[in-house]
Amino acid sequence: MNTTHVLQGALQLANAASVGALVDLYRATIVQFGFSYFILTGLPSQGQRFENLVLERFWPEDWMSHYVSREYIKRDPVALASLAHRAPFTWKDATIQASEFGSAGDRIMMEAADAGLKDGVCVPIPVRNALAGCISLAGEAPITEKGALESVNVLSLTFASRLQLLVDHSRPKGLTLSVREREVLTWVAKGKTAWEISRILGISDSTVNKHIAGAMRKTGSVTRAQAVVKALTAMEIAG
Template sequence: MSVGASHEWGRRALEFVDAVGRLSAPDLIEKFEAQIAAAGFHAYIMAGLPAIGSSLTDLTIANGWPEAWFEIYEKENFCQVDPVPRHGCSTVQPFEWSEAVYDRDKEPQAHQVMTWAAEFGLKRGYCIPLHYDDGGAMISMAGSDPELDPVSKSALQLISIYAHNRIRALNRPKVPRRGPLTPREREILKWAAEGKTSWEISVILDLSERTVKFHLIEASRKLNAVNRTAAVAKALAWGLIKL
């Protein structure tokens, strides 16, 4: 790569990082797609790392795969045999798809994934794994003959991380502004999350059952939850209580 091209990728990455915090989700996706297209990538996906029983649809936060390929991938449950996300679970370093090794004889399904992907023009790919305290994710992009020199890969890594984190933040549920839960409401919701009934919670906390139910109703109202089960789910998702 020439010095000029190297500087161009550096400029692209810095401009993207500078702009990303001001972009809405649609504008961010459009800008991200333009950046990876400049390197020869015409398809991508941002998704959580696979777990047993998970589907790609459930894990995906941004989908730029060919629609037909995504449908096949889900129908055949390729998420469980694809060597690329499997390798992403075991490394913190970005890697090319070719580095996700597998045994063609012992893992015919893994080979089928890569063969079918190539038929959709996804012949060479680059994957950036991300690992958080609460799980992991990956940004995987592909094309027929993308630019995979060290400079462009470093720039794409930076761009992808910022894009993913911004989308993740935009998708995160916002805590309602009706007012914070009181310590007592949090305490009662925590016991409810552990499966305790209103009567059992009243015994544990030395309160009347009527008082416990009142606090559960108030917590549900503040969380815009239709019932105590929904209130518990929202409180856990928003980090208001922990098990």
């Protein structure tokens, strides 16, 4: 992809009219660099859950479930490197840098390769309500030379910016839940009681109820179930 083609691709991404069209354009673009998969996500800080910060992904489902259940986000060399980098980097570079932390990172990367994510690139990006964020791209044998990284960086930053703008425009005006309200509602959506949520989050059940009440007020709901539905519709919480 030469400079002209990269700019044309970025312009198409920037003008995408819907999330679906945007994702289709981005996938068609990254395939040209040998990438079959991508995930755009925030990186969790204390009290946040990784799966609730994922904005968009085309990622192997079995690997995603395994990754979340094992809480690999805490030891993933690529995720850890995203906290320190401002420019794109390869998975190989991240793995080398993380070698000082022992074999956990190597094991995660080997399991990822077995799942079809053999090599990749990561582009750090800002994500709302998250400590940091990134787009991680993977494939069998992607192009990771400097020129390709620069092109993928431009296209990925444009994609991330447009995606978050489209998501923002689809939110009901005035609906912005706090981090804790979103977290509590996520557990309510899973069928947990206030007492169970208090044990999970390490707070009192009265505090849980306070956050639920706040979410109900902001969503204009009269029941917890209605608050969950409105928060899901507004993409304040993940289903």
